[in-house]
Amino acid sequence: MDDDNVFIDESIALTDIISSSTEFLGDVVQVDTWVAASGKNGMRRDWLVRDSKTGDTLTRASSIWVMMNKETRRLSKIPDEVRGEIGSYFVDSPPIVDEDSRKLPKLDESTADVVRSGLTPRWSDLDVNQHVNNVKYVGWILESAPLPILESYELSGMTLEYRRECGRDSVLQSLTAVSGGNVGGLVNPGYVECQHLLRHESGAEIVKARTEWRPKFAKSIGSVNQLPEAESA
Missing domain, CATH: 3.10.129.10 (Hotdog Thioesterase)
Known part of the structure; x- marks a missing residue:
């Protein structure tokens, strides 16, 4: 990736947040996360956090990421070579959190x-x-x-x-x-x-x-x- 550019958050949405009182010290959770394309010039990362014993959902989250130039501090287009490098990891799925x-x-x-x-x-x-x-x-x-x-x-x-x-x-x-x-x-x-x-x-x-x-x-x-x-x- 070009050293002059970095990915930064544009937005984050969380839902189904469960009170921490339902989880205790020593409890085990399972975290699944994946990335997908978002529009023409962004990427999305989703998370699903579940109780590993019961499978119950503890929280869901979705975030949108864009690229920023570190020198100009302005948003920049994702270079084709970067998109080609990360595109193979994208999952074709809708956001896990409905957009508000x-x-x-x-x-x-x-x-x-x-x-x-x-x-x-x-x-x-x-x-x-x-x-x-x-x-x-x-x-x-x-x-x-x-x-x-x-x-x-x-x-x-x-x-x-x-x-x-x-x-x-x-x-x-x-x-x-x-x-x-x-x-x-x-x-x-x-x-x-x-x-x-x-x-x-x-x-x-x-x-x-x-x-x-x-x-x-x-x-x-x-x-x-x-x-x-x-x-x-």
């Missing part, structure tokens, strides 16, 4: 329920391309999830859409808005959906996201009207 075609809405201080500021990466948060890694992005997104949701709900799905790079000197804000306002007003009663934005303090968008939450206990289905108004930190 809904556009992630615009989010700012006026529409956010919670805003967290002053978020900075550590050296250990950077990958080999000097980008903040995906695990850190998820942590920052959850930093601004309202406390009532964190206490009574568990994450069941997540979609990340990358907008630009985030490096070691970045200072970020994490914004979250809860869709619907209360559980009874949502499409699926008992389930909560949140919209998220990670951005530079200058306002430049880094990651837009959507999270889906289900009640930890059936009897815990209640209102999230207690959300603080434009809570900031």
Whole structure:
């Protein structure tokens, strides 16, 4: 592969996320993963994680990858020789996670329920391309999830859409808005959906996201009207 080009994530979608309380230390899981073409200038990697004993699905995930030039930091076309090299590994199959075609809405201080500021990466948060890694992005997104949701709900799905790079000197804000306002007003009663934005303090968008939450206990289905108004930190 050309040393000037690297593959980077463009988007990630996860679904069927199972609470970690269903898996215990020592349990064995099976992870299957495969790659496929995505459009004219990308590739897709899917994952299926299952309990190796029961075969039950623990989570499914799908990601889209594009190529970036390391010098210009711009997206570039996959060279024919690279496509020929990796094409033999592609699997002809649809994404394991159905694409959510809904556009992630615009989010700012006026529409956010919670805003967290002053978020900075550590050296250990950077990958080999000097980008903040995906695990850190998820942590920052959850930093601004309202406390009532964190206490009574568990994450069941997540979609990340990358907008630009985030490096070691970045200072970020994490914004979250809860869709619907209360559980009874949502499409699926008992389930909560949140919209998220990670951005530079200058306002430049880094990651837009959507999270889906289900009640930890059936009897815990209640209102999230207690959300603080434009809570900031």
